[in-house]
Amino acid sequence: MISMPVYSPTMLAKGYLCSKRMSAFSSDASPAESKTTLDLNDPADLGTFKHMLMELWLEEVNQRSNFPITKKEQFTPLFKEFFGRSDSRIIKDKLSRKGVNIKDDFTRNYEAFIDNCKAEAIVIKLAISYEIQEILIETLQPGEGQIPLSEKHMISMKGYIDCIFICKETDFVVDWKSTLKKETNESHKIQLQSYLHIWRNLNSRERKVKGLLISLSDYTIQKAG
Secondary structure, eight states, X not given: OOOXXXXXXXXXXXXXXXXXXXXXXXXXXXXXXXXXXXXTTSHHHHHHHHHHHHHHHHHHHHHHOOSSBOSGGGSSSXXXXXXXXXXXXXXXXXXXXXXXXXXXXXXXXXXXXXXXXXXXXXXXXXXHHHOEEEEEEEEEESSSSOEXXXXXXXXXXXXXXEEEEEESSEEEEEEEEXXXXXXXXXXXXXXXXXXXXXHHHHSOTTSEXXXXXXXXXXXXXXXXX
């Protein structure tokens, strides 16, 4: 049996921009935790920083909330309760316990994130409209093996999905982005559609699966069906 090369959705998106940037999926280490020092003057590291702050909050929601969640008051803690302006040292310590050290101005970037991020409003809307029953955070999908993308071209995929909100009738596959332009970047589309392909092939096709690109800098959201 001929083995297929395996790529992550992120690598497929990079390949759209420049094929020389592509490399096969070779590690089960979470990209958010594989880098021990984040330079917040670097846009890519700043994006990882924002991703990890969202993970910290949603991990706490998973631990302390009673599911299903159907209204704002059921989120424990709410975003502003978890990210107080005076809690920057606590949050920095939480990241440190995950093995992540922050280079440069942590407090300034932390406060900019909690002041500008409006992702909570979108998550609350999902709960009210669709009933959130489970939240999967930064999970490797599939856990074992890989999902064929193209039998013809001998390509398979696996990768870390930022977040999956499993609701009563619909699963929402989320890709957090630092910022989103009005017109969706083609590489972002490829990445999100690849995540959707993976999740749809892992689960019953009777369930609805939708994709969301969500900006961590404002209220911007873009959808994929």
